[in-house]
Amino acid sequence: MALPFFFLSLFLLKPTAAQTCSTSCPAGGPEVKFPFGLNPDGNPNGPCSYPGFGLSCSNQTQELVLNLPQSGQFLVRYIDYDNQRIWINDPDLCLPRRFLDSFNISGTPFDFEFLYTFTFFNCSATAIEAAEGGLRPIPCLSNRNYSVVAFPTASAVESTNVRQFGCRPITTFTVPFVWYGWWDGVRLEWNNPDCRSCSQRGGDCRFKNRTGLEIECFNLPSEGGLPRSAKYGIAIGIGIPGLLSLIGLVLFIGGRKRADRRRGNLPSVEFSASISPSPEIVITGLDGQTIESYPKTKLGESGRLPKPNDNICPICLSEYQPKETLRSIPDCNHYFHANCIDEWLTMNASCPLCRNSPGGSAQVTPSISSSSSSSALLSP
Template sequence: MALLTFLSFIFFSLFLQKPTTAQRCSTSCQGGEPEVKFPFGLNPDGNRNGSCSYPGFGLSCSNKTGALVLNLPESGEFTVRYIDYKAQQIWINDPDFCLPQRFLQSFDILGTPFDSELWYNFTFFNCSASDVAVTGLRPIPCLSNQNYSVVVSNTGSSLDSINGLQSTCHAIRTVTVPFVWYGWLDGVRLDWYKPDCSSCVTRRGDCRFKNRTSLEIGCFDLPSKDGLPRSAKYGIIIGIGIPGLLCLIGLVSFVGSRVRNYGRRRNLPVTEFSTSISPSPAVIMTGLDGPTIESYPKTKLGESGRLPKPNDNTCPICLSEYQPKETLRSIPECNHYFHANCIDEWLKRNASCPLCRNSPGGSAPITPSISSSSSSSSLLPS
């Protein structure tokens, strides 16, 4: 009993020492990518701030497409294409894949935690479709049609940048935008500098709030020298320790019951012990005698070497096929055939058919007698 109490104390000590896990937060939308990690977080009510995200880093899932969405207060919703948590960069794009149109309408990141190291001035021009085709300029597909083409120049100063098309083109608007990824197709890149989790991500840790009452962040669950985070170690200890503890308790209980049963048996009277374990008489079957074996019929095969039954062309004892003019012997009780010399040797040592195990006539059962007194004395402990 003391041992069980001690083992239970160890179990509950391990359980209480398990570190408290961080609040569970959603990590992705229906599409699965990109993965959402701190400082970003998913907020079902659409609020940009929440306990799973740093202020200003709230994301949501689109009701139409299920894609991950970032809402810029002055510019609207943008689809999140990729997040680099180590470099602290996020790539966003227009849900309809017409980012130039969003730039012409409004693109403002004021009031957000995002910025950009690279800014460019772009001037949009409306030109004749035929003139643009002759010069080889690439129009913006989502802003152009058969009658006119919209092109862009990154000088933002004059029409000289579009190869002398001043007579057929007029400026629409000049905008200042962050670094654009792959010519408007895949989106624009934004950076963030606070909170700074880059060093924690580099060390493969878990960056999150230190507590629920402040915005102070910390780096948790850093891998140890053997490459396993502390939480993983606790999981392994508990995962292995609980089954092991249960097995140990079961083993202790089993050994204890065996010891108690052995103690009770030693205290039993001799007469009661002798009566309770007196063995039953054993019956031993011997082989058949020679005359009995010779009384079984013999059969000599013809030229085909086969018996009337299609499957009886192999001796079950030696597993060799029957040959023409060989002598076989059958057992009358079951009508099974064998080589005569094979079955004769078998029946001298065994009083049963090798196939069906039936015992033919002529066997001599022997029942050894064991006196109750001798068996009792032989089984008593010395």
């Protein structure tokens, strides 16, 4: 658990009107907003941030990094200001090694909601082959002679299965929320300063004055006005249908004028035709064999993915539960409940989020069938 800050933080300088603080690194990444700030040399208590929330840009990659005093630098993957959460990862993409060395957030403003205990196992190449894909080695800790795997310590069944292949336990450690199986992020949280309400209402936090740590909310939408998201929605909802209506009216008028000109140039004719029914549009999706070839993932005990909003299926809008089976779509790597995406893909050949066709294949073209017939009789 995080320790309280020392009282010297009360006397730290705040940004002045003449001082400019950057909001991003040259390599891009998450937007830096209060309470975070880009301080010189990554000082956690510098003038551009709330005490303990200083960030910096990596000298090597120019990416956004957070320095934990007891554990070193970590790459910042995402910051959720509405819920006050931050996802960090090892810059060398070997998070398990950082856990083995040490992972300590003492002396920082950060905390964590959940704790997970893992056990590392050392498995020989023979054991990995005997498991027939049941053991997933951690690449950055493994080599040709042996492999390192990890399982939640509370999972007695999995641990027993690992031991039966002759794998030897190395160590056990406890860490905050991680995406088990991928090891690509740790989620930390903070409670002070509390800007959640301000952020969720569309405003921004800042220091109230230069002498203390009291904060205030500003840039809120005007009273009686609509939130920014609602305004965007109304603009899109009204603008697009209106534009389509205008285009349709122009095309209709143009068609009528062309038809009038043709009638004026043709001799008098008698025309008889049967009215064709509306064409039937048949949209086909993917076949069952193709859908089943897309990878499945079984969630761990947490039932969550580390990316924000990824713990909710975009199709049925329900949260993922422990041990549920998800399916991902190749190339775009979006995850859904297996049953939800299977039903979707039978009718649609593209991802419901990004609309990319799996495997780079062309999108299915609707086929149009019509049983109508027409005849015409011309008389001089």
